[in-house]
């Protein structure tokens with residue numbers, strides 16, 4: 351007897367309510383694993399797009415009952431939709447993927463009655479700065495932590511079903527309490543979003559000449575500033591207390607930096623008490639960043655990046671893609687970077703880590719200039 355290549359434990363059909371970035375990505379991942387996926391969304395066009403992209407088929411009344419329902423709607427409506435789904439599917443386990451857990455869990459405990467035993471909260475720490483099914487990826491969850499937040503009353507089989515779901519789409523399940531989760535994401539997700547938005551907001555009135563100098567540092571710090579304002583406002587008000595706490599601590603550090611800069615601006619760069627605090631804040635950042643898993647020697651990244659200098663001329667990208675194809679390497683993702691007015695750009699080609707070295711060799715042989723980063 352031959353076993354399937356990637357056996358999955360999740361029992362379908364799985365119904366996904368909310369078919370935007372998260373819902374459609376999950377639908378793509380589950381469909382690829384051979385699990386039947388039913389889709390629902392309050393927006394008919396969002397539903398149609400997810401269906402057309404291959405995330406599943408629209409749920410229809412009288413169809414097979416789902417074994418598991420995943421609510422992937424915005425946080426402010428999540429608890430209500432979870433309760434509706436618990437009621438509509440009395441045998442199903444129901445979970446959600448909202449970025450905040452305390453308000454969702456509190457409403458379900460308060461209002462779902464006995465049905466709450468079939469509910470388990472969750473939150474995949476995977477996402478993008480773009481919303482909607484058009485930005486969805488079947489491998490969005492691969493290698494990412496997926497937080498499982500059981501209620502005290504959650505049934506053991508319900509918790510197991512949600513853990514299996516996370517693992518079957520490549521996530522790494524871990525269990526946290528709702529408050530512990532919300533404190534953690536205030537620091538590692540919600541504060542970074544605000545910091546990126548605040549830095550990018552400073553650029554609104556910047557002269558073109560300044561923006562033309564933008565380098566990779568600015569791009570690194572501001573990628574998530576392109577995120578959906580409405581979704582993020584909902585996330586931030588849902589986790590207001592912990593985010594305010596994290597932001598207040600950051601404000602204290604900003605005040606220290608300001609005092610040092612004002613001293614230097616008034617009395618010159620050698621003014622006593624100006625250099626020390628500035629070096630201290632950069633050093634504190636060094637020790638913080640070194641603790642992020644996956645950075646500077648932590649866990650390996652999902653893809654390796656090969657960065658190639660490309661002339662700004664017709665056909666250059668097509669030639670590069672052709673040469674990558676000839677080297678027998680699949681492009682997992684690609685990003686283009688170029689500065690205004692420059693005659694060259696950078697193509698950052700993401701490939702499986704094992705393919706990076708052979709690709710670099712093949713491209714060098716073909717005359718491409720590679721950039722070490």
Ligand SMILES: NC(=O)c1ccc[n+]([C@@H]2O[C@H](COP(=O)([O-])OP(=O)(O)OC[C@H]3O[C@@H](n4cnc5c(N)ncnc54)[C@H](O)[C@@H]3O)[C@@H](O)[C@H]2O)c1
Nearest residue numbers: 368370371372392393396423424425448449477478481482
């Ligand atoms: N974007 C991220 O990076 C990310 C990461 C992890 C978790 N999350 C969480 O996942 C959830 C979905 O986020 P997203 O980024 O996919 O948003 P999205 O805007 O891409 O998709 C949300 C979808 O929910 C639908 N929807 C809204 N109200 C609904 C309702 N009452 N019933 C059914 N469908 C409804 C919308 O029409 C939309 O298609 C949110 O709770 C968010 O906090 C987001």
Ligand SMILES: O=C(O)C(=O)C[C@]1(C(=O)O)C=C[C@@H](O)C=C1
Nearest residue numbers: 449474475476477478479539574
């Ligand atoms: O990588 C991104 O674009 C994200 O913002 C993903 C991210 C995060 O902060 O890590 C954002 C919000 C979610 O709740 C989970 C994941």
